Amino acid sequence: MAENIYSKGTRVWFSDKEQGWISAEVINVVKGAEDRIELHFVDERGKEIHIDTTGRDIKDGDEELPPLRNPPLLETADDLATLSHLNEPSVLHTIRNRYAQHSIYTYSGIVLIAVNPFQRVTLYGPEIIQAYSGRRRGELEPHLFAIAEDAYTAMRKESMGQTIIVSGESGAGKTESAKFIMRYLASVNPPESSAKTRTKASLDESSEVERQILATNPALEAFGNAKTTRNDNSSRFGKYIQILFDGKQEIVGARIRTYLLERSRIVFQPLTERNYHIFYQLCAGAPLKERKDLGLDTDTTRFHYLKQGGPQSTPIPGVDDAEEFRTTQHALSTIGISVEKQWAVFRLLSALLHLGNVKITAMRNESTINDEDSALLLSSRFLGIDKADFKRWTIKKQITTRSEKIVTALNASQATVVRDSVAKFVYVCLFEWLVAVVNESLAGENGEAEKRAEMFIGVLDIYGFEHFQKNSFEQFSINYANEKLQQESLFRGILTRKALRSDVKRVIYIQSCIRRRLARKQLKVLKAEARSVSKFKEISYRLENKVVELTQTLQKRTEEKKELQARLNEVEQQLQMWMSRHDEVxxxxxxxxxxxxxxxAEVSRRDGLLREKKSVERRLEDVIAIVAERDKSIQELENEIARQAADLHTQHKQLENLPLRTAQDSSVIGTLKNEVSSLREQLNRAYALNTLTKGSREPPVSPTFAPTLRSVDPRPTATNETPAYQRHQRRHSSAGIYSLAPADHRTSADELMTMAKRSQGSNPRAVSVAYNGEDGMPRIRGINGLADICDDPAEEKIRLLQDIKYLDVDVLDGLVKGLKIPLPSLTNPSAVKEILFPANLISLVTNEMWKYGLIPESERFLANVMQTIQAHVMTFAGEDAIIPGIFWLSNVHEMLSFICVAESDMLQGIGPGEENAVRPFDWADYERLVSVVKHDLDSLEYNIYHTWMTETKKKLSKMVIPALIESQSLPGFIASDGGGRLFNRVFNSNTQPAFSMDDILNLLNKVWKSLKSYYVEESVVQQVVTELLKLIGVTSFNDLLMRRNFSSWKRAMQIQYNITRIEEWCKSHDMPEGTLQLEHLMQATKLLQLKKATAADIEIIYDVCWMLSPMQIQRMCTNYYVADYENPISPEILRIVASRVVANDRNDHLLLPEAEEVGPYELPLPREVSGLETYVPAYLNVSHLRRLAALVA
Structure with a gap:
C-alpha cells in the first residue's frame, strides 16, 4: 500500500533555514476517510510536524511530502547511484558524512564529485598511483586516479580518444585535480611493459616529452592564474590539453588549447585580489642586477597594476614568490624556451608594469603626459617603440574621412582606456605566443608527435563559477559554460541511474514533450505575426530605406575610387624615383x-702564412730534439755492442777449453745428483713447515719445483745479474723457497747449460742438459732425474698466461658463460671448493700474472671477467635469476676478499714479484690496479645483488596480493567479495587467485636454500630475507587498506592464517625477527576483528594497533564491510575516529612507502683467505686453465 512508504519509524528530511536539511522520523500514521492520511513526524530537535495528505499523493510522490532518508548502511556509500533514495538531502548528507571521514571523493555514476579539503593530503604519491594502476573503477575507494585509469583503459581497449572534464565553482580544486590527472597519465605504463607503473624515483627518470607535459602546468599557471577572493591559485583561463598516445599506448606528445583569458585582470583587480602570479614572481625572484636593469622593486605597491587589490592581496600564506619564480624559469626551460627568450619575456612584463605607472594628467577636455615621465621612458624602451609616437597616440585619436584625417584629443579617462587596452593586448599576445611555443615543443620536430599519435586523452580545465561586484565578459561566458556542463552531467547522471528510476526512453519522452509544448507556443506567435498587414508595410518601408542607403553608399564608393586612383598614380611616380635611387645606392x-x-682575403692569407711559419718552427724544434735523442741512443747501442763483443770473445775462449774438461764430466754429474737430493730434502722440509703454519696463508709449494741453478765456478763471470726487488715478496708467492737452498751448493752447471743452450739454440725451454762430447756428437739425456731438474715450470706458466686467446676461451666461456652451476641442496651440500672454484681459479690466474710482472695483461683479464659475469647474470629474468645471482654473488665476494688480502700486503710493502719475471715489476701500476679492481669488484657485487633481488621482487610482488590477501585457505570463514559493482561480482565470483601461499613459501625456500648452499654471509642472508618479508608486508597492507570490500572480519581471519604460515617459516629457519616486517598487516587484521561499537572499543583499538597511524585506523574503520548479521558502525564512532586525524601532519601517512625498489646493499666483511685452491671440476673443458692450475699446485 502507498502508506507503507511512510510507515512508523521511517526517517525523512525536512528543510531547515539554519542547517539546510534536518532529519525527522515518522512516529504515527492516522488514516482518515476518503483516503486521507495524517503523518506525524518528530525532528532531531524534538519538534513535532504534521502533514495532511492522501494515499494517491504518497503513491505519486507529491513534492510537498518530505524526501525519504537512506538506511545508515548506505549513508556513507562511495557511489550516489547506489542510494535507495536519491534526493538532494540524501546526496548532501552522504557527501558530508564522507567528508567528515576524510573521504573527499564520491562517485555519482560516471561522475566523480570532489570536495576541496583546503589542506595538503597524502593521496597523490607514487604508491597511490601504483595502487590504482590497472584496477577497475569500483575496486578501490573513489579517486581522481580511478577516473584517469578508467579513461586510459577505455582508450586502450576501444582505440578511441577520451576526455575528462573538470568543472565546478571557483576554489573547488579543479586546477590541482587536472594537474594530478596529468601526472597519473604521465606515470603509468602500458600493461605490456615490464613494470606496471613507475614509482616516484621513476618519475624523475621519465621521458623528455612527459617532463615537458608536466612542466606546462607551472608555466601556464604563472601567466594565467591569480589570487581571487575564493582561491589563492584561481585559473583565469580555460585550458584543454590533449595527451597524445601512439599505437603502443606510450606518450608521444601533447597539444594545448586555451580559452577566454581574463584580460581585464591585467589592469584591474578587485579588493584583496592579485594580478597574474608572474608579475609578483618577477619582482621577488629576479636577481639584483636584472631587477635594477628592469626598474623593478620587491615592493609591488610601487606599480599601479599590482596594488589595486590592497595590502591584503600581496602576501599568499605558504607561497614564496621568489621560489615560484625559479620553478617557472625551470618549467620554461623544460618546454624549450631559452634563457635569452625568457628575459625578453620578462622585459616585456616589466614594460607592462611601467606602462601602468604612466601618469595621464587631465586638462579640461584634453589630457597630457609629461615627456620626462620615467615610466613612459622605461615602457617605451622595453617595448621597443618610439616614445613620442606612443605618447601622441595615447592622448590623441585620428578619424579618417573621405577627404581628410581629423586628429582629436582624448580626455584623461579615454587616454587611460587606451593605455590599459595596449597593456591588455600585449599581454594577450604574449600569452598566445607562450601557448604556441609550448605546442611546438610538445609536437616534437616537424610535428612528429602529431604524425605518430593514434589516440588521445583530453583534460578540460576551465575556471569555475565566480560572482564579482564587476564581472568581466570572460567570467560571464565561463559561468554560462559551467552551467551547461552541469546540466550535461546531471542528464548523464539520470541515464546512469535508469535501472533505479527509469529507462532512457522515458527520459527522452519527457524531454520531447517539453520541447513540443515550447515549439507550439513559438509557432502560434509566428503565425500571428505572419497574418498582420502592418507587418508587410513595415517590411516594405525597410526595404525602400535600404535601397536609398545602398545608392548613397555606391556614390561615396565611386568618389573614393577616383581619389584613390589619383593617389595611386602619385605613389607610383614616387616609387619609380625611389627605385632608381635604390639601384644607385x-x-x-x-x-x-x-x-x-x-x-x-689578403689579411686572411697573411694570417695563414704566420700560422704556417709557427708550425714549421715547432716541427723543426721537434726534429732537432729527436735527432739528439737518437744520437744518444746510437752511442749507447755502440757501447753495448762493444761490451757484448767482449763477452762473446770470453765465452768463445771458454768453449775452446770445454774438451779439456770432458774427463771431469762424470764427477760433475755425480756432484749434481747429490745437490739435487739435498735440495729435494730441503723442499720437503719446507713443505712440512708450511703445513704446520697454515694460518699464514702460504700455499703449499710443489715438491717438484726446481729452483734456478747457480754457477759454482770460483772465477767471477761476466754475465749481468738482474737486481732483486727492493720490496718483499707477497706470501702467496712461492719465491720465498729460493732462499732455502744454501749458497755453497750453487755450481757452475747452470752457467754451463745456459751457454750450451744459447750456442745450440735447439731447445728454448730448460728441459735437458745437452752438450757435445769429445767426439763432437750431442750426448743423450740421462733418465736418472736430470731432465726433471732442468724442466722450468715458470716458463710454461708464463707461456700459458700470455696465451690470451685460449685463456679467455677457458675463463669467459668455460668458467662463466657455459658453467653448469651446482644445484643448491641442504641435505647433500657441496664442498666450499666445489662452489667457489670460479673465484679461486680467476684469483689464481690474477696472482700468477702479478708474480711475473704481467700487470697490463691482468688488468685486461679482470675487466673482461667482471664485464662477462655482470652481463651473464643480467640475462636471467624472474625466478630464474635467483640461483645464478646468488652463486656469482658469493664468488665475486670471494674474489673481492682475495683483492683485500693483496691490498693489505701492499700496504705492508709486500709485493707479488718473481725473480724471473717477464718484465720489471712496476709498483705504481700495481698499486693503482689493486685499488681499481677492488672498487670494480665492490660495484660488481652491488650490481649482482640488485639485479637478482629486483627480479625476485618482481616475481614476489605478483604473488603477494593473490596469495596473502585474496586466497582463502581457512575453511569455515569463506567470505564473498561483497562490495564492488554487480558486474565485478558476476564475472569474478568463481575466479580463483592466481597464486597461493605455497607459491610464496616455495620462493622463500628457494632463496634460503641458495643462500645457504652457496656459502653467502649470514648478514647478507638476514638482509635478503628481511627485504623480501618487508615487500610482502608493505604490499599486502597497502592493498588491504585501499580495498573496501576486503575489510571484513572473515577476510581478516583468512589473512591472519596466511600470516601464521609465514611466521612458522621464519621460526623454522631461525629468523623470528623477520615477522616484524609484517607487524602493520597483523595489527590491521586485529583491527578488523575487534569490536567497534563504543568509544571504549576505539581506545582498545588504538592501544592494540599502536603501529598504525590515526589516518590508517580511520581508513580501516571507514572501509569496514559489515556482514548481513552485523550492525554498521555508528556515525558517532566514525566521527570519534576521524577526530583523531590531525590535519597537515607530515608523519601521518595513509600508505606505507613502497618496497619494490631494492634497498642499499650492506657489503659484508672480507673472508679469510688461507690459500688459493687449485681445484678444477672434471666436467669442465678448460685444458689451458687446468694445466696452469696443475703447474701452480
Missing part, C-alpha cells in the same frame, strides 16, 4: 663590398 654598396672582400 645598391651598386655603390656592391663595389664597396667587393673592395672589403679583397682586403679581407
Amino acid at each position: 645598391d651598386s655603390r654598396a656592391k663595389q664597396a663590398h667587393a673592395e672589403l672582400v679583397a682586403s679581407q
Whole structure:
C-alpha cells in the first residue's frame, strides 16, 4: 500500500533555514476517510510536524511530502547511484558524512564529485598511483586516479580518444585535480611493459616529452592564474590539453588549447585580489642586477597594476614568490624556451608594469603626459617603440574621412582606456605566443608527435563559477559554460541511474514533450505575426530605406575610387624615383663590398702564412730534439755492442777449453745428483713447515719445483745479474723457497747449460742438459732425474698466461658463460671448493700474472671477467635469476676478499714479484690496479645483488596480493567479495587467485636454500630475507587498506592464517625477527576483528594497533564491510575516529612507502683467505686453465 512508504519509524528530511536539511522520523500514521492520511513526524530537535495528505499523493510522490532518508548502511556509500533514495538531502548528507571521514571523493555514476579539503593530503604519491594502476573503477575507494585509469583503459581497449572534464565553482580544486590527472597519465605504463607503473624515483627518470607535459602546468599557471577572493591559485583561463598516445599506448606528445583569458585582470583587480602570479614572481625572484636593469622593486605597491587589490592581496600564506619564480624559469626551460627568450619575456612584463605607472594628467577636455615621465621612458624602451609616437597616440585619436584625417584629443579617462587596452593586448599576445611555443615543443620536430599519435586523452580545465561586484565578459561566458556542463552531467547522471528510476526512453519522452509544448507556443506567435498587414508595410518601408542607403553608399564608393586612383598614380611616380635611387645606392654598396672582400682575403692569407711559419718552427724544434735523442741512443747501442763483443770473445775462449774438461764430466754429474737430493730434502722440509703454519696463508709449494741453478765456478763471470726487488715478496708467492737452498751448493752447471743452450739454440725451454762430447756428437739425456731438474715450470706458466686467446676461451666461456652451476641442496651440500672454484681459479690466474710482472695483461683479464659475469647474470629474468645471482654473488665476494688480502700486503710493502719475471715489476701500476679492481669488484657485487633481488621482487610482488590477501585457505570463514559493482561480482565470483601461499613459501625456500648452499654471509642472508618479508608486508597492507570490500572480519581471519604460515617459516629457519616486517598487516587484521561499537572499543583499538597511524585506523574503520548479521558502525564512532586525524601532519601517512625498489646493499666483511685452491671440476673443458692450475699446485 502507498502508506507503507511512510510507515512508523521511517526517517525523512525536512528543510531547515539554519542547517539546510534536518532529519525527522515518522512516529504515527492516522488514516482518515476518503483516503486521507495524517503523518506525524518528530525532528532531531524534538519538534513535532504534521502533514495532511492522501494515499494517491504518497503513491505519486507529491513534492510537498518530505524526501525519504537512506538506511545508515548506505549513508556513507562511495557511489550516489547506489542510494535507495536519491534526493538532494540524501546526496548532501552522504557527501558530508564522507567528508567528515576524510573521504573527499564520491562517485555519482560516471561522475566523480570532489570536495576541496583546503589542506595538503597524502593521496597523490607514487604508491597511490601504483595502487590504482590497472584496477577497475569500483575496486578501490573513489579517486581522481580511478577516473584517469578508467579513461586510459577505455582508450586502450576501444582505440578511441577520451576526455575528462573538470568543472565546478571557483576554489573547488579543479586546477590541482587536472594537474594530478596529468601526472597519473604521465606515470603509468602500458600493461605490456615490464613494470606496471613507475614509482616516484621513476618519475624523475621519465621521458623528455612527459617532463615537458608536466612542466606546462607551472608555466601556464604563472601567466594565467591569480589570487581571487575564493582561491589563492584561481585559473583565469580555460585550458584543454590533449595527451597524445601512439599505437603502443606510450606518450608521444601533447597539444594545448586555451580559452577566454581574463584580460581585464591585467589592469584591474578587485579588493584583496592579485594580478597574474608572474608579475609578483618577477619582482621577488629576479636577481639584483636584472631587477635594477628592469626598474623593478620587491615592493609591488610601487606599480599601479599590482596594488589595486590592497595590502591584503600581496602576501599568499605558504607561497614564496621568489621560489615560484625559479620553478617557472625551470618549467620554461623544460618546454624549450631559452634563457635569452625568457628575459625578453620578462622585459616585456616589466614594460607592462611601467606602462601602468604612466601618469595621464587631465586638462579640461584634453589630457597630457609629461615627456620626462620615467615610466613612459622605461615602457617605451622595453617595448621597443618610439616614445613620442606612443605618447601622441595615447592622448590623441585620428578619424579618417573621405577627404581628410581629423586628429582629436582624448580626455584623461579615454587616454587611460587606451593605455590599459595596449597593456591588455600585449599581454594577450604574449600569452598566445607562450601557448604556441609550448605546442611546438610538445609536437616534437616537424610535428612528429602529431604524425605518430593514434589516440588521445583530453583534460578540460576551465575556471569555475565566480560572482564579482564587476564581472568581466570572460567570467560571464565561463559561468554560462559551467552551467551547461552541469546540466550535461546531471542528464548523464539520470541515464546512469535508469535501472533505479527509469529507462532512457522515458527520459527522452519527457524531454520531447517539453520541447513540443515550447515549439507550439513559438509557432502560434509566428503565425500571428505572419497574418498582420502592418507587418508587410513595415517590411516594405525597410526595404525602400535600404535601397536609398545602398545608392548613397555606391556614390561615396565611386568618389573614393577616383581619389584613390589619383593617389595611386602619385605613389607610383614616387616609387619609380625611389627605385632608381635604390639601384644607385645598391651598386655603390656592391663595389664597396667587393673592395672589403679583397682586403679581407689578403689579411686572411697573411694570417695563414704566420700560422704556417709557427708550425714549421715547432716541427723543426721537434726534429732537432729527436735527432739528439737518437744520437744518444746510437752511442749507447755502440757501447753495448762493444761490451757484448767482449763477452762473446770470453765465452768463445771458454768453449775452446770445454774438451779439456770432458774427463771431469762424470764427477760433475755425480756432484749434481747429490745437490739435487739435498735440495729435494730441503723442499720437503719446507713443505712440512708450511703445513704446520697454515694460518699464514702460504700455499703449499710443489715438491717438484726446481729452483734456478747457480754457477759454482770460483772465477767471477761476466754475465749481468738482474737486481732483486727492493720490496718483499707477497706470501702467496712461492719465491720465498729460493732462499732455502744454501749458497755453497750453487755450481757452475747452470752457467754451463745456459751457454750450451744459447750456442745450440735447439731447445728454448730448460728441459735437458745437452752438450757435445769429445767426439763432437750431442750426448743423450740421462733418465736418472736430470731432465726433471732442468724442466722450468715458470716458463710454461708464463707461456700459458700470455696465451690470451685460449685463456679467455677457458675463463669467459668455460668458467662463466657455459658453467653448469651446482644445484643448491641442504641435505647433500657441496664442498666450499666445489662452489667457489670460479673465484679461486680467476684469483689464481690474477696472482700468477702479478708474480711475473704481467700487470697490463691482468688488468685486461679482470675487466673482461667482471664485464662477462655482470652481463651473464643480467640475462636471467624472474625466478630464474635467483640461483645464478646468488652463486656469482658469493664468488665475486670471494674474489673481492682475495683483492683485500693483496691490498693489505701492499700496504705492508709486500709485493707479488718473481725473480724471473717477464718484465720489471712496476709498483705504481700495481698499486693503482689493486685499488681499481677492488672498487670494480665492490660495484660488481652491488650490481649482482640488485639485479637478482629486483627480479625476485618482481616475481614476489605478483604473488603477494593473490596469495596473502585474496586466497582463502581457512575453511569455515569463506567470505564473498561483497562490495564492488554487480558486474565485478558476476564475472569474478568463481575466479580463483592466481597464486597461493605455497607459491610464496616455495620462493622463500628457494632463496634460503641458495643462500645457504652457496656459502653467502649470514648478514647478507638476514638482509635478503628481511627485504623480501618487508615487500610482502608493505604490499599486502597497502592493498588491504585501499580495498573496501576486503575489510571484513572473515577476510581478516583468512589473512591472519596466511600470516601464521609465514611466521612458522621464519621460526623454522631461525629468523623470528623477520615477522616484524609484517607487524602493520597483523595489527590491521586485529583491527578488523575487534569490536567497534563504543568509544571504549576505539581506545582498545588504538592501544592494540599502536603501529598504525590515526589516518590508517580511520581508513580501516571507514572501509569496514559489515556482514548481513552485523550492525554498521555508528556515525558517532566514525566521527570519534576521524577526530583523531590531525590535519597537515607530515608523519601521518595513509600508505606505507613502497618496497619494490631494492634497498642499499650492506657489503659484508672480507673472508679469510688461507690459500688459493687449485681445484678444477672434471666436467669442465678448460685444458689451458687446468694445466696452469696443475703447474701452480
